[in-house]
Amino acid sequence: xxxxxxxxxxxxxxxxxxxxxxxxxxxxxxxxxxxxxxxxxxxxxxxxxxxxxxxxxxxxxxxxxxxxxxxxxxxxxxxxxxxxxxxxxxxxxxxxxxxxxxxxxxxxxxxxxxxxxxxxxxxxxxxxxxxxxxxxxxxxxxxxxxxxxxxxxxxxxxxxxxxxxxxxxxxxxxxxxxxxxxxxxxxxxxxxxxxxxxxxxxxxxxxxxxxxxxxxxxxxxxxxxxxxxxxxxxxxxxxxxxxxxxxxxxxxxxxxxxxxxxxxxxxxxxxxxxxxxxxxxxxxxxxxxxxxxxxxxxxxxxxxxxxxxxxxxxxxxxxxxxxxxxxxxxxxxxxxxxxxxxxxxxxxxxxxxxxxxxxxxxxxxxxxxxxxxxxxxxxxxxxxxxxxxxxxxxxxxxxxxxxxxxxxxxxx
Amino acid sequence: xxxxxxxxxxxxxxxxxxxxxxxxxxxxxxxxxxxxxxxxxxxxxxxxxxxxxxxxxxxxxxxxxxxxxxxxxxxxxxxxxxxxxxxxxxxxxxxxxxxxxxxxxxxxxxxxxxxxxxxxxxxxxxxxxxxxxxxxxxxxxxxxxxxxxxxxxxxxxxxxxxxxxxxxxxxxxxxxxxxxxxxxxxxxxxxxxxxxxxxxxxxxxxxxxxxxxxxxxxxxxxxxxxxxxxxxxxxxxxxxxxxxxxxxxxxxxxxxxxxxxxxxxxxxxxxxxxxxxxxxxxxxxxxxxxxxxxxxxxxxxxxxxxxxxxxxxxxxxxxxxxxxxxxxxxxxxxxxxxxxxxxxxxxxxxxxxxxxxxxxxxxxxxxxxxxxxxxxxxxxxxxxxxxxxxxxxxxxxxxxxxxxxxxxxxxxxxxxxxxxxx
Numbered sequence: 001x002x003x004x005x006x007x008x009x010x011x012x013x014x015x016x017x018x019x020x021x022x023x024x025x026x027x028x029x030x031x032x033x034x035x036x037x038x039x040x041x042x043x044x045x046x047x048x049x050x051x052x053x054x055x056x057x058x059x060x061x062x063x064x065x066x067x068x069x070x071x072x073x074x075x076x077x078x079x080x081x082x083x084x085x086x087x088x089x090x091x092x093x094x095x096x097x098x099x100x101x102x103x104x105x106x107x108x109x110x111x112x113x114x115x116x117x118x119x120x121x122x123x124x125x126x127x128x129x130x131x132x133x134x135x136x137x138x139x140x141x142x143x144x145x146x147x148x149x150x151x152x153x154x155x156x157x158x159x160x161x162x163x164x165x166x167x168x169x170x171x172x173x174x175x176x177x178x179x180x181x182x183x184x185x186x187x188x189x190x191x192x193x194x195x196x197x198x199x200x201x202x203x204x205x206x207x208x209x210x211x212x213x214x215x216x217x218x219x220x221x222x223x224x225x226x227x228x229x230x231x232x233x234x235x236x237x238x239x240x241x242x243x244x245x246x247x248x249x250x251x252x253x254x255x256x257x258x259x260x261x262x263x264x265x266x267x268x269x270x271x272x273x274x275x276x277x278x279x280x281x282x283x284x285x286x287x288x289x290x291x292x293x294x295x296x297x298x299x300x301x302x303x304x305x306x307x308x309x310x311x312x313x314x315x316x317x318x319x320x321x322x323x324x325x326x327x328x329x330x331x332x333x334x335x336x337x338x339x340x341x342x343x344x345x346x347x348x349x350x351x352x353x354x355x356x357x358x359x360x361x362x363x364x365x366x367x368x369x370x371x372x373x374x375x376x377x378x379x380x381x382x383x384x385x386x387x388x389x390x391x392x393x394x395x396x397x398x399x400x401x402x403x404x405x406x407x408x409x410x411x412x
Numbered sequence: 413x414x415x416x417x418x419x420x421x422x423x424x425x426x427x428x429x430x431x432x433x434x435x436x437x438x439x440x441x442x443x444x445x446x447x448x449x450x451x452x453x454x455x456x457x458x459x460x461x462x463x464x465x466x467x468x469x470x471x472x473x474x475x476x477x478x479x480x481x482x483x484x485x486x487x488x489x490x491x492x493x494x495x496x497x498x499x500x501x502x503x504x505x506x507x508x509x510x511x512x513x514x515x516x517x518x519x520x521x522x523x524x525x526x527x528x529x530x531x532x533x534x535x536x537x538x539x540x541x542x543x544x545x546x547x548x549x550x551x552x553x554x555x556x557x558x559x560x561x562x563x564x565x566x567x568x569x570x571x572x573x574x575x576x577x578x579x580x581x582x583x584x585x586x587x588x589x590x591x592x593x594x595x596x597x598x599x600x601x602x603x604x605x606x607x608x609x610x611x612x613x614x615x616x617x618x619x620x621x622x623x624x625x626x627x628x629x630x631x632x633x634x635x636x637x638x639x640x641x642x643x644x645x646x647x648x649x650x651x652x653x654x655x656x657x658x659x660x661x662x663x664x665x666x667x668x669x670x671x672x673x674x675x676x677x678x679x680x681x682x683x684x685x686x687x688x689x690x691x692x693x694x695x696x697x698x699x700x701x702x703x704x705x706x707x708x709x710x711x712x713x714x715x716x717x718x719x720x721x722x723x724x725x726x727x728x729x730x731x732x733x734x735x736x737x738x739x740x741x742x743x744x745x746x747x748x749x750x751x752x753x754x755x756x757x758x759x760x761x762x763x764x765x766x767x768x769x770x771x772x773x774x775x776x777x778x779x780x781x782x783x784x785x786x787x788x789x790x791x792x793x794x795x796x797x798x799x800x801x802x803x804x805x806x807x808x809x810x811x812x813x814x815x816x817x818x819x820x821x822x823x824x825x826x827x828x829x830x831x832x833x834x
Contacts, residue, residue, distance in 0.1 A: 051728050052627055058619030059628065062641045062702070065695055069651065072658040206450030214444060223451065225822065230458050232818045234756025236785045237461070237807050240792050244800060245464045273457050280454070306440035327646065334648025336759035337785075341792055361650050361759070368653075368763045374662055386654045390647065397646035401639070 073390055076383030081164065083377060085178055086120050086157035089113065093121070094134075097150045102129075103137045106156055118142065118159035121150050125159075167384070173347035173363070175378055184347040185385060188264055188357035192339055193332040195268025195353065196275060200328055203272075204279025205321065211280070212287035213309040224281075231277035239341030242270035247342060250354070258354055262344035265353035270342065271335050275328040282327065286320020287313055319407035323400040330396035334389060336361040360385050465811075468804035469576050471551040474562045474569040475591075478539035479506070491533070496526040499533050506537040535592055542591050542798050543569055577805035585771040586782065590798035595806050600773050601686065601781035602813075605761070606754045608690025608777060609697060614747055617701030621743075624702070625709040626731050645699040653760030656692030661764050664688075670778030684765035687777040692760050697750040704746020708739040741828040745821045752817040756810065758785035784810045 090110035097104045113119060113136065119126050125145045130137035141147035162180045170181025211220055246266040251259045290313050298308040314321070344356025345366055364382045372379050481491045486498055500521055504512055515532065543566050546558055551573065562571045584594025628634040665683035666672040712735050720730040766786040774781045784806060791803035
């Protein structure tokens with residue numbers, strides 16, 4: 001029996017590997033082929049794995065961002081709904097109360113106290129143990145407060161929380177007096193967004209049909225970049241435009257006494273102009289994607305250009321156009337600077353487009369623009385509004401993606 | 413069987429269509445008019461927007477001086493020719509001692525140039541202030557009326573034509589007075605924040621795009637990432653501002669205020685720093701960069717990858733030496749568009765607390781700051797008309813910046829697509 005062959009194979013890159021080839025195999029393969037096989041075998045590459053891991057993390061970061069968004073908005077909103085607030089009952093003490101007494105008498109008129117509820121006199125929190133008309137028995141010094149003496153006339157406040165029912169059904173938003181009815185803000189958002197959609201929908205579709213079905217290539221090559229310019233202008237510029245051009249225009253048209261300086265109509269129209277390029281370019285993409293053969297078939301049947309566009313091309317591109325409108329609506333709802341500048345700075349529940357009303361985004365900007373302390377109901381409340389805004393826009397975006405996938409007409 | 417006569421046959425000729433056809437063409441012409449009209453409306457609105465801004469940037473102003481410069485002449489030498497010592501004396505005589513010391517401590521007078529001192533005298537002693545301003549339109553067409561109005565209402569005032577956008581406006585920091593305010597601090601703040609945003613978002617965005625296009629298998633998890641990125645791109649920017657407020661400004665305050673790195677500033681910004689703003693903007697543009705980079709990488713022909721694999725390159729070698737260089741112009745185009753977006757974002761910066769009155773240049777990532785868009789917002793919100801004028805001038809600066817970025821992106825894209833065609 002022959003001795004196995006031993007040797008050192010030298011690979012590209014200067015790597016060396018000791019090779020032992022048994023005699024049986026040398027019969028089948030020449031030495032160098034065996035060496036090559038060893039070289040081509042997959043080896044672990046640390047740097048490749050590290051790089052792949054880093055790239056994976058980059059991809060996963062977007063999930064973390066979403067998780068962070070949901071967590072922060074959710075956490076602060078939860079604090080908003082569980083936070084204890086004090087509301088004045090109009091009851092006052094009618095006899096002095098020292099630090100040890102557990103029963104006191106209060107004035108007759110005012111809001112009813114609830115048994116086992118918390119009340120507050122000055123800084124001291126108490127729990128109501130017994131209620132007999134105006135005579136109240138309490139446990140003193142609750143919630144880490146210290147029992148103290150209170151004089152006649154001290155005001156009694158009761159504890160309350162913002163309930164979901166109150167949040168979603170009431171129409172007054174005024175944090176100073178503890179009114180948190182989101183409809184005041186949602187209504188203003190709907191007013192501006194609807195105005196915007198009424199402006200942008202017909203105009204955008206008109207522009208899209210003109211660009212895709214009528215305009216010559218040269219006209220289109222000028223107009224499309226122009227629309228892109230319109231889309232690139234920062235929104236704060238549109239806010240300036242609303243305040244210094246649209247509002248004076250509306251006031252000149254409808255009368256200064258009827259149109260307030262800050263109003264939802266002006267903000268809404270300008271948001272409409274702002275989302276116009278978005279609607280028209282998305283709709284134009286959808287129309288251009290309809291194959292030429294469909295148009296030619298329609299012409300062949302004797303249809304005019306308009307009939308081809310309206311009865312053949314638009315229906316074929318309907319899913320894309322619908323998606324464009326929904327994305328535009330979501331953009332209009334989330335638009336901030338135009339409403340912050342032109343729609344007014346004070347929540348108001350009104351259906352009059354010529355009156356000032358603060359939208360959800362406008363309120364967030366105004367509240368957070370000042371010096372905001374983190375441990376306040378104001379801070380929590382803007383996150384509750386933000387969560388609402390996030391859910392609405394997310395819902396609309398998912399809906400638009402769903403429409404595109406579900407109803408897309410495939411032409412091959 | 414007898415053949416039935418073809419009763420149903422209709423003989424058509426052009427005359428049957430004629431009345432209908434004319435009607436159809438009329439309708440067609442009407443709607444073409446409507447479509448063209450809506451395009452025209454878009455163009456008109458764009459021009460109104462730009463004209464409206466120009467209208468406020470230039471125009472007549474009535475300027476009143478607190479002290480007439482002629483009375484400050486010393487021995488017949490007019491103010492503008494006085495030597496530095498005389499100017500200093502004027503300054504010392506006419507401003508409060510506290511202000512004088514304040515100016516001295518900012519920069520000693522001995523080190524200041526004569527021009528600098530002259531400007532200080534103009535600003536603090538002569539104190540010109542704009543009492544009324546007129547739009548460009550009025551200045552062009554109602555000149556006589558304006559002159560009459562000024563003579564009537566402001567007899568002391570001097571009527572001059574002013575371009576609010578001027579060299580001084582670009583060089584000066586923010587000021588409480590409209591005519592001496594400038595955008596220098598705001599531009600520097602914008603550059604800092606956008607710079608940090610790009611440094612943060614570009615590598616991560618491109619990395620994410622490479623992962624999704626070159627590495628990720630088509631499984632449920634990766635589909636979730638893809639959908640998630642599309643949804644993130646549609647989240648309103650103000651929500652990112654709130655995320656930034658909760659995470660960068662509040663939770664990571666020791667890091668973003670620089671305290672963790674031993675950076676202690678007496679004028680603490682409480683986490684409302686350039687770094688927080690930059691990271692917030694970075695998160696905001698991340699989905700945009702990923703989506704654009706994905707498209708650019710997808711456009712790389714797969715023959716290139718196969719050739720690279722065929723000669724034994726690893727996956728990363730293929731990506732680094734072949735896919736990325738080919739996709740780079742597309743990736744850069746998307747990144748420039750993202751920069752332009754970040755440059756114009758206002759709402760998230762207002763939420764995380766871009767301070768609006770800052771008159772010192774930002775000196776690093778842990779400084780308080782203001783940016784061009786927040787500055788415009790703040791000026792626009794002021795009731796006085798003159799602040800509208802400087803807001804308009806600042807808008808011109810911002811729009812120029814943003815549009816030149818976009819133009820670069822368009823040119824890059826044109827070149828890129830031409831290269832692919834050839």
